[in-house]
Amino acid sequence: MSSTIKKIGITYNSINASNTFSNGDVVSGQVEVELAKDCQIESFYIKFKGKAEVLWSETYGQSTQVYHSKEKYFTLRHYFIKGKNSTDDQQTLITNESGATYCSVVPPGIHVYPFSFQFPLQDIPSSFKGEVGKIIYQLEAVLSRSMRTDSKEKVPLNFLARDDLNPVADLKVPQHESKDKKMGLFKSGSIAMDVNLEKSGFHQGEGLKVLALIKNDSSREIKPKYCIYKKHSFFACGRRRVHTKDLIKEVGATIPPSASEKVTQVIPIPQDMEPSILNCNNIKVEHRLRVYLDIKYASDPEVKFNIFILQAPAMASAPPAASDFGNGLFENYGNPNPPVWDFGPPQPPAVFLPADPPPSYGTYGMYPPLNDFANKY
Template sequence: MTTIKKIEITYNAINANNTFTNGDVVCGQVTVEMAKDCQIDSLYIKFKGKAEVRWTERHGQTTHVYHSKDKYFSVRQYFIRDKNSKGERLSWKHHSLNNSSVVPPGIHVYPFSFQFPHQNIPSSFKGADGKIIYLLEAVLSRSMRMDSKESIAMNFVLLSRWTCFPLINWADKKMKLFTSGTVAMDVNLEKSGFFQGEGLKVVAFIKNDSSREIKPKYCIYRKHSFFARGKRRVHTKDLIKDVGTPIPPSASENVTKVIPIPQDAEPSILNCSIIKAEHRLRVYLDVKYASDPEIKFNIFILPAPQVPAMATAPPAASDFGNAFYGNYGNPNPPMWGFGPPQAPAGSQPGGPPPNYATYGIGCEATPEHRGRPRGTQNPRCPMGPPKNGPEEISQPLRGRACGLRRQAATLKWNRPWAPGRPQGRPAPW
C-alpha cells in the first residue's frame, strides 16, 4: 500500500485568463494525503523561473547538442524542514519542525504565498527549441527513498513600459522586368506597438505607372530565435495574410487596410538573452514575372489588458490536533517575495484597462522630426526609462525603426527582356 497517496498544488487565479505580472502575489496551498503514518525529513514548495534552450544537429556521424539555460529566481518555503537545511526559512513558526516529523494519516493542507519580482523578466514562452517557464514545485523528502515531487506551471506576462520614438526611413529598390514602367509605394504605420486582438492600420500610397495591374498584399509573421554555444536556431511562421484591392495600370491610389492582430498571438519577447520572439509586418506588391517589391516593419505585440478576478482566500490548513505539530490553520501565511507586496500602478483590481500612454506607444511624428537623422530623439517621445515604475525593455528596441515609419519601393522597367534577372521572391529575412 502506498504511504503517500497524493501531493497536489493549487493556486488562486487573479484574472479571467489566469495570468500574472510583475508584483502580483500567488496564493495557494499544497495538499498532502497520507495512507498511514509517515516520517518526513522535509516538505517544501519552490517558486522558480528560468529560460532553457536545447536542440541537436547532425554533422556526419556526430550529433551535436546545443544547450543553454538562464535562471531568474528560485525561492523555497518550508513546511517541514530537515535539520541540514539551516539556511532556509520556515513557512511556520514552529521550532519543533526543524527535525524529522511523523505525519499521521489523512489529508493535510499547507497554504503558501509568493510574489513575482519587479524585475525585467521575460514573459512565459514555449517554442520548438526552448521555453521560458515559471513553476511551483512541491518536494517531499523521506530517508532512503526517492523524493516525491509535484509541479505546476504559471503563465507570466511582463508589464511592459517601453518607450516609442518615431523614425523616418526610406528605402529604394530597382529591378528589371518584362515590361516598361515604374511602380512606387509609400507605407505608413501610426505606431509600432499593438495589443492582442487590436487592428493594425496600414496607410499606403501606391503609384502604378506600368501596363499591368498590381495587388498590395500584407503578411504578419513571427520569428523565433534560439541561442546556445555561439549558434542560433531560427523558426518563422506566417500568422495572418491579407490582400488589398488591385491597382489598375497608370493609376495612383491611397490605400488603407486594417489587419487584426490575432487574439492568441504570443507577446513579443526581446529581453531574454537566449530566446527572442519577434514580429514583423510585410507589405509587398504582387507583380507578375518579377520579384515583388516589399517593405518590412518591426512591430511589438503587447498582451491584452486583463480583467481582475475575485480573489478567494486559500482554505485553512488542517490541524493535526497534536501539540507536537501545532496549529496549521493560519489563514494569513507569511509571504516570501522580491519586493513590496503592493502591485505596481496601473494594475490595481477593478481599475480601467491601461491606455496606450501607459505603454509609451501611440506617439506621432512631429514636423520638426521630419528630416532628422535616423536614431535621433523626437522631443514629443522621450527615450529612456521613467523616473518611477518597473524596469523597461526599451533598450532592445533602440536603433530599430519603431513608431511611424515611411518607406518607399520603386521599380523601373527598362527593356522587354532582362537576362539574368533574379528568379522568385527574396527571402523574408
C-alpha cells in the same frame, strides 16, 4: 507514488479570469498530501522558480553536438518540514509564513499545507514555449524520506510581464520605407510604393494601420499584400537557431495599369497574439510586417518593418498595495531589507557575431550582421 504516499497535489488561487500573473502578484495556495499510513518525513517544501532554457542538437557526420543554455530568474523555497540536513544559504529563502508548526511524523489521511509567494517586481520575460526553448514559472513540491526517492509534483504558472518594467524604445516612432522596380524584358514601365506606419508598437486587439502611395506605371495590374509573421530566435553556446511562421495575411484592392493610388489597410492584431519578448538573453520573440506588390510573372517588390506586439492594457495588473497583504503575512513586500533572491550566475548578453544568416525556415546559423538582420528575417 509509493504505497505510503498516495497523492501529492498543488492548487493555487486564480486572481483573474485569464488565470495569469504579473510582476508583484501574489501566488497563494496549498499542497495536499494523502497518506495511506504513518509516514516519517525528512523534509518537505514547495519551491517557486522561474527560468529560460534552450536545448537542441545538430548532427555533423557521425557526431552529434548538443546546444544548451539556461538563464535562472529566481528560486524561493517555503519549508513545511525542515530536516536536520537542510542547510541555509544566501541564495535560498527559508520561510514558513503561516506560522504553523508541522510534525515530521504524519499520520494517515489527507493533510493540507498552505503557502504564499510573490512574483518579483524586476524586469523578467513572459511565459513562453517554442520549438527548442521555453520560459517557465512553476511551483514544485518536494517530499523527502530517508532511504527513499523524493516524491515530487510540479504545476506551471502563466506569467505576463508588465510592459512598464521593460520599456521598448521608439514604440511611438513612425516608420517609413519605399521601393522602386523597373519591369523586366517582357513588360514595360515601372512601379513604386511608399509605405508608412504611424508607430511601431501595437497592443493585442489593436488595429495596425498601413498607409501607402502606390504608383503603377506599368502595363500590368498589381495587388498590395500584407503579412505579419513571427520570428523565434534561440541562442546557446555561440549558436543561433531560428523559426519563423506567418501569422496574418491580407490582400488589398487591385491597382490598374497606369494608375497612382493612396491605399490604407488596417490589420487587426488578434487578442491572443503572442507578445514580443526582447528581455531574455537566450530567447527572442520578434514580429515583422511585410508589405509587397503581387505582380504576375515577376519578382515582387517588398518592404519590411520591425513591429512590437504588446499585451492588451486590460491584461496588465498593477502591483499589490501593501495594505492588501494583511496581518503581516507578506512582510517582505516593501521591506528595506528584503530576502535574497536566487538569480543564478550572471548571464552575458547575447552577442551578435558577423556571419551569414540561416538560409531557410527552421534552420540555424551564426548571428548575422546587425545591419542585415531585419531585412533578411
